[in-house]
Amino acid sequence: MSAEMSTGQPDGQATDVLRAEHISKRYGAVTALIDVNLRLAKGEVLGLIGDNGAGKSTLLKILCGFQPPTSGRIVLDGQEVTFKSVDHARSLGIDAVYQDLALVNQLSVYHNMFLNRERVRGPLLSNRTMRRLTRQYLDEMGVKIPSVEADVASLSGGQRQAIAVARSVHSDAKILLLDEPLAAMGVKEGAMILDLVQDLKRTGDVSVIIIAHNYAQVLEVCDRVNLLQQGKISLDRNAGETSVQELTNLVVAEYRKALEERQRSA
């Protein structure tokens, strides 16, 4: 196993907002993550790449409190934390956009935008406020939808994704975890999301982890890249020190090796 490690920034420890240390995750006999170490500096955009089944989404779901790791620890702002729930992680400033978007088809755009973060007045929902803010968020992003009162079922894949991302960006989170935020998007919509991430980066307060398959987009928007292969992080590089070609070669090489092993054992 060739582990090409080169720490991106010198002495990152002090400014790390999030560190995952020796994280492993097993589902019965299946091991999804093996001793993963990952760190995220303040204001940094980290790209997490790797082939399907490498464990990217599993890692993300551990980092946002959706599921606990089998072993290992998470350190947030220098303090070890154990997330009790998604709500708990969110109260500590971590928010995620999942691959399946976590949208409810039967609810309107604005109710999805504020799901579990509803604006209320006393016991009642402030629907008017939520409608106004939703319109404002989507306008800022340049996303066009027929109406914020439409059910999300009637929207296109890109529009749905934009809503999920906008929801996360406006959650006041300090750490955003985006699982393939560009998957269902056209070129224009994808550029919109990337611009949004660039804007966040400019503020310097928000740190982002993006899972993506498009290496060119990853290198364009990210400061640093981690490659996850078969449950392990096999590469940690600054974006400027690697290339689409290198990343592609690494993933393809892994595939070839696995194929050879399978043929040899067959």
Place this chain on the structure above:
Amino acid sequence: MRQREATVFVVVVLLVVYFGFISSVGRSTFFTKIDLINLAQYAAPIIIIALGEVLLLICGEIDLSVGFTYAFAPFMMHFMIDDWHVPGILGIILAVVFGGIIGWINAFFTVTLRLPSFVTTLGTGFVLAGLILTTSHGEQANVPPKVIGIGHWLGTYAWSEIIWAVILTFLFHILLRRTKWGLHTIAVGGNALGAAEAGVNVARIKYGNFILTGMLGAFVGIQIAFQTSIVDTFSGGSAYQPMFYAVAAAVIGGTAMLGGSGTMIGAFLGAVVLAVLIDGFNVLGISAYPEQIYFGAAILIAMIANVQLARVRAAGRIR
């Protein structure tokens, strides 16, 4: 009023016109005051139980045992007030809380032990039926004399039940449409995983809705006890009937059996449809044996109309 509720409303109007017309040809009793009271007393219990079933159906569950909660709660009231000398009002409140505890048990099996609620509540229903017969020795009881005064306001006065039903429908409509609880209930039924990922506490929503349904069932049971002045054992399976009516009312009113959508006002109107049918058949003097055939067929037709209308609307929207 939403489109879905409007279609049920049209069904109500058509039925009323139909029975009104038929009965005006013969002996006209359908529009009399006595008959309206009958209608209200048929509709009210169905409405109140349906409010709970709507919440459960929306979040992807069902309570088949609520009819037995409805039968057991007045016995609890009777035991507490007459045998254990609990003060009157407290006894009534505790009997309603007891319904909530049955709801909690249903939720425990369904949510925590992961049984389908269809199976859970079928089982708890049988257990409750047995408990009712065991604790009562199979004998009906009188309503506790101490609380007969309060009982007037709960169920004895001719219009008290329907007034409760209207008030509760209003409150549950607000709960479903205007509060976080309602929004989360829809989210849990529409996309349980997505709701969980957004941080919605799915278990809490389901527990809460089972408990609410149990409390509503207990409340209606107590109302009926006051209305009839008797605490009945509902021996055999007849306690399934209120539950079946309530679920039918919810579905006629446009609540999806698969979760994610439903309305309280629709369920209210659905219950009125059933009440008009029951009452209309009585007024027409249809003999008891074939009555159930017409009744069942009418429920099926109302549900088919609802599902087909929903499909037409969906087709129109998707384009």
